[in-house]
Amino acid sequence: MPDESDAACDQPSFEGLDRRSVLTLGAGGLLATILQGARPATAQSAQRRGTLVIGLDISDATGLDPVRVYQYSNPLPTHAAYDSVVTFAPGDAVNLKPALATKWEYLPDGKTVRLTLRDGAKFASGKPVTPEDVRFTFARQLAIKDQPWQYISHVEDVKVAGPNTVDIILKDPSLPLMTIIASPPFGITEKALVVEHGGTDAPDAKEKDKATEWLNQNSAGSGPYRLVGWQRNQQIQMVKNPHYWEGPPGYERVLIRHMSESAAQLLAIQRGDVDVAFNLIPEQIATLKDDPNIRVAGMTSLDFVYMAVAAAPSNPALQNKYARQAIGYAIDYDGIINNLAGGKATRPVTFLPVGVNGSTAELTKEIGFKEDLAKSKELLAKAGLPNGFKFQLAYGNASIAGVGYQTLAQKIQADLARVGIQAELAPMDQVNMRTMYLGGKAEAVLTFWNPPAPENWLWSAATVDRVAKRVHWDVPPEVRKLVADAAAERDLAKSAALYKKYQEAMVDAANHFVLIQPIYQVAIRKNVDGLQLTANGWMAELGKAKPA
Amino acid sequence: MIRYVGSRLLTSVVMVLLATLVIFLIANTVPGDPALVALGDMAASDPLQVKAFRAQYGLDLPLWDQYWLFLQRLVHGDLGISISSRRPVLDDIIDYAPATLELATVAFILSIVVGLPLGVLAAVRRDSWIDHVARAVSLIGVSAPTFWLAFIMLAIFYGQLDWAPGPGRLDPVSFPPERITGLLLIDTALQGDWATFHDAAAHLVLPSIVLAMATLGLVTRTTRAAMLEALSQDYVRVARAKGLRRWVIVNGHALPNAMLPVVTLGGLAYANLLAGAVMTETVFSWPGLGRYTFRSAVTVDFPAIMAITAIVAAVFVLVNLAVDLSYAMLDPRVVKK
Numbered sequence: 089m090p091d092e093s094d095a096a097c098d099q100p101s102f103e104g105l106d107r108r109s110v111l112t113l114g115a116g117g118l119l120a121t122i123l124q125g126a127r128p129a130t131a132q133s134a135q136r137r138g139t140l141v142i143g144l145d146i147s148d149a150t151g152l153d154p155v156r157v158y159q160y161s162n163p164l165p166t167h168a169a170y171d172s173v174v175t176f177a178p179g180d181a182v183n184l185k186p187a188l189a190t191k192w193e194y195l196p197d198g199k200t201v202r203l204t205l206r207d208g209a210k211f212a213s214g215k216p217v218t219p220e221d222v223r224f225t226f227a228r229q230l231a232i233k234d235q236p237w238q239y240i241s242h243v244e245d246v247k248v249a250g251p252n253t254v255d256i257i258l259k260d261p262s263l264p265l266m267t268i269i270a271s272p273p274f275g276i277t278e279k280a281l282v283v284e285h286g287g288t289d290a291p292d293a294k295e296k297d298k299a300t301e302w303l304n305q306n307s308a309g310s311g312p313y314r315l316v317g318w319q320r321n322q323q324i325q326m327v328k329n330p331h332y333w334e335g336p337p338g339y340e341r342v343l344i345r346h347m348s349e350s351a352a353q354l355l356a357i358q359r360g361d362v363d364v365a366f367n368l369i370p371e372q373i374a375t376l377k378d379d380p381n382i383r384v385a386g387m388t389s390l391d392f393v394y395m396a397v398a399a400a401p402s403n404p405a406l407q408n409k410y411a412r413q414a415i416g417y418a419i420d421y422d423g424i425i426n427n428l429a430g431g432k433a434t435r436p437v438t439f440l441p442v443g444v445n446g447s448t449a450e451l452t453k454e455i456g457f458k459e460d461l462a463k464s465k466e467l468l469a470k471a472g473l474p475n476g477f478k479f480q481l482a483y484g485n486a487s488i489a490g491v492g493y494q495t496l497a498q499k500i501q502a503d504l505a506r507v508g509i510q511a512e513l514a515p516m517d518q519v520n521m522r523t524m525y526l527g528g529k530a531e532a533v534l535t536f537w538n539p540p541a542p543e544n545w546l547w548s549a550a551t552v553d554r555v556a557k558r559v560h561w562d563v564p565p566e567v568r569k570l571v572a573d574a575a576a577e578r579d580l581a582k583s584a585a586l587y588k589k590y591q592e593a594m595v596d597a598a599n600h601f602v603l604i605q606p607i608y609q610v611a612i613r614k615n616v617d618g619l620q621l622t623a624n625g626w627m628a629e630l631g632k633a634k635p636a
Numbered sequence: 637m638i639r640y641v642g643s644r645l646l647t648s649v650v651m652v653l654l655a656t657l658v659i660f661l662i663a664n665t666v667p668g669d670p671a672l673v674a675l676g677d678m679a680a681s682d683p684l685q686v687k688a689f690r691a692q693y694g695l696d697l698p699l700w701d702q703y704w705l706f707l708q709r710l711v712h713g714d715l716g717i718s719i720s721s722r723r724p725v726l727d728d729i730i731d732y733a734p735a736t737l738e739l740a741t742v743a744f745i746l747s748i749v750v751g752l753p754l755g756v757l758a759a760v761r762r763d764s765w766i767d768h769v770a771r772a773v774s775l776i777g778v779s780a781p782t783f784w785l786a787f788i789m790l791a792i793f794y795g796q797l798d799w800a801p802g803p804g805r806l807d808p809v810s811f812p813p814e815r816i817t818g819l820l821l822i823d824t825a826l827q828g829d830w831a832t833f834h835d836a837a838a839h840l841v842l843p844s845i846v847l848a849m850a851t852l853g854l855v856t857r858t859t860r861a862a863m864l865e866a867l868s869q870d871y872v873r874v875a876r877a878k879g880l881r882r883w884v885i886v887n888g889h890a891l892p893n894a895m896l897p898v899v900t901l902g903g904l905a906y907a908n909l910l911a912g913a914v915m916t917e918t919v920f921s922w923p924g925l926g927r928y929t930f931r932s933a934v935t936v937d938f939p940a941i942m943a944i945t946a947i948v949a950a951v952f953v954l955v956n957l958a959v960d961l962s963y964a965m966l967d968p969r970v971v972k973k
Contacts, residue, residue: 122837123799141808147931150722158676235676238685319812320721320731321923322805343808347921351787352803355795361802519668519936526672526680540676554681 138340140616140633143353143362146346147321153303154275155228158235158540163272165324165344167626169212170275170309171333173203173222174266178622178629181390181443181542182580184266188217188276188310192266194578199261205252211278212307212314212329219248224279224289226256231293236273239540240265262576267543271625281308312337312631321346338618338634357382357611364619365611366627369490370430373609385610387621388434390441391538392605393488395500397479397598398559400531405477407560410467412598416457417464418507424499424603428491432607438594439537439551441605443623444544445580446587455592457601464507476508482525483534484518489606493534496603500534528558534603542624544583545575548590551600559599567593641961648953653707655949656942660703663941670719670936671695693719693939706942715946716939720931725943728928734818735805736917736924740909742840743847748902751852755859755898759867760886770856777853786846786919793842800842801835803921810835843920847913851905858901862894869893895966903959904952911948 142164149162157166173189184192191204209217226246229237242260249255258265268274277287285306286298307315310333313326324344328337345362347353354372357365358379368376376382397415399407406412425433437456440447468474481500483493494515501511511532516524525533539546548571552563570593574586594600610621610628619633671689672680679685690696693716694705709716715725758770793800805820806812813823813832821840824833866872867890875885914926925944932940 119841122834122841123801136809139809147927150720156722235679238676238678238682319923320728321927322921323808341809345804345808345921346923347803348927349803349919349921352790352919352921355790356802358795359798359802361808517666517668519670519673519934520666523667523669523672537677550677554678557681 137615137635140339140342140364140630141362142342142344143347143356143365143367144344145348145367146324146344147348149320151300151304152307152315152318152324153300154225154273154277154309155232155236156234156300157273160538163626164628164630165313165315165326166272166275167311168313168326168342168630169307169311169315170272170277171209171217171311172270172272172274173205173276174270176270176542176622176624178620178624181624182445184270187270188222194261195255199258201256201258201265202249203254203256205254206333207252209310209333210331211281211310212331213278213281214331215278215280217276217278217310219250219252219254221279222246222254222276223248224282225274225276227289228277228282228287228293228297229274231289231291232297233294236271236540239268239546240274262572264543264545264575268541268546271541273540275309275311277303278308278310313342332631334631337631342630354611357613360613363613363616364628366608368609368611369487370432370609371490373611374430376611381614382611383614385612385619385621386432386607387610387623388443388607389538389605389623390443390542390625391488391536392436392441392602393491393493393496393534393536394439394600394602395481395532395534396525396530396555396559396600397532398528398530399599400479400560403477403479403531405471405473406479406531408471408473409596409598410471411473411477413596414464414467414471414473414507415504415509416595416598416601417460417467418504418509419457419500419601419603420459420503421457421603422459423503424496428495428499429489429604429606432489432609433604434607435605436602437591438602439547439555439600440544440587440591441539441547441602444542444547446544446574446584447591451588451591455588455595457595459503461507468507468509476510478510478512480514480531481511481534482514482516482521482530482532484521485515486518486536488536488604489608491604491606497534525558528560530558540625544587545571548574548587551594555600561597561599564593567597637964641957644957644960648950648957651953652946652949656706656946657703659945660706660938660942663936663938664699666936668936670938673935674719693717695938702938706939710946715943718932718940719937720935720940721937725939728940729925729943729947730818732923732925732928734820735922736910736913736926738819738821739840739843739847739913739916739922739924740906742844743851743909744902744906746844746848747852747855747905750848751855752859752898755856756863756886756891758856758860759863762864767860770860774853774856774860777849777851778857779853780849782846782850782915783919785849786843786916789842789846790919801838803919805836805839805922806832807835807839843916843922846920847909847916851909854901854905855898859894859898862897863890866890866894892966896963899962899966900959903955903962907948907952907955910951 144161146161148159152162152166154166154170157163171188173187174184175187177185188206188209189203190206193202195202205219211217223246230243242258242263243256244259245257247255282299285302288297290296304318312329312332314329316327317325323346326342328340330336350367350369350372353365353367356362373384376384397406397412421435425435434442434449435452436442436447437452442449468476481497483497486493497513501513504511521533524530552568552571556563570586570590574583574590577583577586612619615636617634617636620629622629671686675689694702718725718728721728754770758767761767794802801807810832813827813829816823816826820836821833824836872885872890875889913924914930917924917926929944932944
């Protein structure tokens with residue numbers, strides 16, 4: 089370091105000062121030039137008005153080829169680009185609605201579903217949707233065997249049956265089909281286009297099909313919009329399909345902008361750079377209450393956060409059904425929904441979310457677990473554990489609808505302590521938690537379930553099969569039969585009655601405690617009209633949206 | 637000299653391989669199973685599908701075979717298939733690297749162009765207002781968490797003042813240019829698309845300032861310290877006694893001697909900017925390598941983790957080499973030795 093006597097260099101110097109001010113002015117001027125005009129002009133242009141911009145975290149998407157769509161965010165663009173044969177109206181997860189098929193019926197053989205296709209439906213290319221396109225779509229799906237395939241692995245064959253009919257032949261007709269093929273992975277693709285870009289439905293399609301790369305950038309469907317580009321982690325671009333059978337959609341373009349941070353989404357919707365923001369947390373939604381340009385829409389999802397409690401070999405107390413039931417009656421469910429989830433959630437009886445056939449919030453009050461400490465203590469006594477017991481509760485470092493697993497775990501820990509049950513919290517990496525849970529090594533976990541399609545069987549079969557293994561539930565044969573009968577029952581009212589019995593059996597087994605079924609809050613700018621949110625697996629019906 | 641460079645390159649290769657080996661071993665101690673992350677709930681519970689998946693990605697091989705396979709592929713320029721994106725890691729990197737390269741380079745230029753003069757002025761005018769400013773800037777730059785800084789900048793200059801554009805590389809409605817290099821500034825300039833160039837440049841302002849802050853602080857501090865040291869040397873006193881003009885003393889005598897530590901720091905800082913933009917990229921929805929790396933780590937995506945490690949290690953080693961070689965130019969004594 090220089091000594092003070094050497095500080096002669098610290099004398100003011102005029103030339104330096106001048107140069108510096110010039111530099112400062114120059115840098116400031118450059119910055120101003122770069123920023124100037126980069127904002128307002130584009131935000132209000134006519135081009136901007138004809139474009140619907142959606143802010144969404146799309147980092148999970150690995151593909152947009154329908155046969156490979158199984159993540160959380162990619163069903164939204166897939167549903168906009170492809171029509172399925174049938175669909176669900178927003179807000180209704182029970183009754184199927186015609187889409188590309190106007191009629192569907194089981195033939196007298198009991199194992200063939202005949203679809204009658206809509207007259208006049210066209211692909212974005214202008215070509216009509218034919219039975220051969222439908223057959224090709226399913227045949228390709230069955231040959232490629234990527235993940236969505238497993239939900240229809242009970243399909244044996246698909247055949248063109250007539251000039252506007254297609255037959256789907258089932259190996260196991262007791263398993264449901266139509267509710268599953270309403271979902272985006274089963275959107276109908278235009279055979280000619282897919283084949284032109286390397287697609288095939290031959291038995292060796294798993295290796296030979298090369299169309300995915302093209303289908304990740306373009307679409308070959310009949311939906312209201314057509315995919316024209318996907319820059320990973322950046323945006324998905326779509327343009328309008330002028331041939332759409334329900335009439336041309338409201339926007340020239342739809343852009344799904346990747347925004348991983350909810351705070352960035354909040355700023356962007358406030359500034360008008362995005363029209364719809366999907367990933368806002370409750371605190372952010374609250375700040376939008378007084379914004380005159382934004383409305384907040386709620387959508388009761390079919391997703392839920394649940395606590396699985398295993399009859400773990402490592403913990404004798406948990407092997408006792410009454411001890412597990414005691415947990416179920418010691419949780420302050422209303423406190424979780426009202427205080428942690430800000431009231432924006434509901435709660436089903438068990439592993440069937442509110443909204444699907446046979447599951448309502450009223451039924452939860454009737455047959456579900458409720459906070460009842462006296463009953464909990466009674467059950468503990470019955471289990472021979474009047475002083476409670478200990479178990480380990482594992483959870484990942486994530487949050488759902490703004491509720492962190494950590495907060496939720498602490499709340500449950502406090503709730504259970506009231507009856508003497510000690511939950512030892514085990515926070516861990518999400519991947520490790522999943523590995524442990526799927527391997528059947530966890531005593532209890534907090535985790536999340538979201539369905540590929542609103543079909544009860546997809547939940548109920550899981551609980552008696554793979555999830556049962558994870559929680560060491562030795563499923564009684566009569567419960568298995570109940571699940572099979574409910575799935576095979578084609579009369580909605582009768583199947584709802586069977587599902588009620590199933591839910592009672594699940595409550596009795598006390599391995600799953602569903603805590604939060606979120607009502608997702610989506611912010612929409614008021615210059616967008618008609619955008620309908622849906623819980624059926626594809627977030628929203630973009631085709632109905634138009635500029636206000 | 638050539639022998640020196642040659643031997644340095646050779647050790648560089650060894651260093652890079654060692655880095656990949658260490659990361660490979662660490663990644664393999666994680667109890668999480670990549671197959672269970674990548675497969676859906678139904679598939680993950682089907683032992684046959686899990687087995688097929690593990691075979692497809694070579695996860696069923698013994699540990700050393702997996703590493704050996706990685707080395708063999710690496711020699712052929714094949715980085716494997718990413719488990720989470722299901723496509724070649726090389727394609728992913730080609731997609732994401734330009735966004736990071738562009739951001740890091742602009743941030744680096746910014747931190748040098750601002751940090752160097754600021755450090756010099758702070759040293760020359762020690763304890764004056766400019767010194768205080770420089771110290772404040774470097775203190776904030778070094779200590780403010782990037783994540784916080786990014787949000788504050790975004791909230792003020794985008795949310796409140798509306799001076800700067802929002803997150804992302806381009807305005808939502810502008811079309812990205814035809815890809816040549818993937819660097820938007822260069823691609824738009826080559827195609828003469830000045831409107832999009834302007835848009836891309838404006839979108840770079842906030843994230844590059846945020847990313848530059850930490851480096852800027854370091855550059856300023858290091859330059860200031862090195863300049864103070866140089867200015868106290870006898871040759872500066874002699875030069876002043878000779879009656880040389882002040883800026884000749886500062887720029888011609890003191891600065892070149894003060895450059896050595898700054899160059900070392902600058903090199904490492906650039907490598908750091910390239911590798912460490914995760915936070916900035918997250919807040920600004922920047923489709924770069926930082927986010928990709930983060931996601932690969934979270935999903936235990938071995939091929940991607942290994943490829944990124946190899947690349948980051950190579951960048952650090954090469955930058956270090958470049959720094960060492962530049963010493964020779966800055967300080968003739970190095971070559972003589």
